[in-house]
Amino acid sequence: MGLAINAVHLSYVVHVLGVAGAVMVLFWNIYFRGGLAWSSSTNKNLIFNVHPVLMLIGLVIMGGEALVLGIIGIYMAFKNHNESGIANLYSLHSWIGIGVIVLYGVQWIYGFLVFFYPGGSGELRKESVPWHVLFGMFIYILVVANSALGFLEKLTFLESSGIEKYGSEAFLVNFTAIVAILYGTFVLLTALSRAPTEDNHHYSAI
DSSP states (O other): OOEEEEHHHHHHHHHHHHHHHHHHHHHIIIIISOOOOSOOSSOTHHHHTHHHHHIIIIIIIOGGGHHHHHHHHHHHHHHHHHHHTOOSSOSHHHHHHHHHHHHHHHHHHHHIIIIISSOOOHHHHHHHHHHHHHHHHHHHHHHHHHHHHHHHHHHHHHHHTTOOTTSHHHHHHHHHHHHHHHHHHHHHHHHHEEOOOOOTTSSOOO
């Protein structure tokens, strides 16, 4: 049973927050952090900048393309760390991030095999649907929580390197994380809400 809220109305909020989050994370990394780069011989931070952009836009906002963009985003973090001499997989954010990609892959493969090809029996599909939905929502909650954790981790490093704690960049990063959390919240509320009822009398017969 869905929440007594029209999912269409919530979806408007989701789209606004999604666009806002994408614009904010791009503005932060291009204007404040100097841009994005696949490789750089002078500034390795430009490589890392691809990571928050793809993780927020890919995993949080564009769930359908999350696996591919998420893998590229993680690769860019490893590339930056390796070329900058920074250790890998030492933080809770990185551990949860790897776990999310693995869980997302398991969810995708199971859904493909059971619901698409070769396809499970009708009974298996029926029993799988609620668990598939629940597991997907659990993964998405992890994704949103870990994105906020990632913003916090990066901002902590930046503040330790000298950026102002109450400066415009710090505020932008914090507000981007808040938008990401609000976006994820409204996505979940939309998924749990009442689907719009079909209006069979909207069109008149010719």
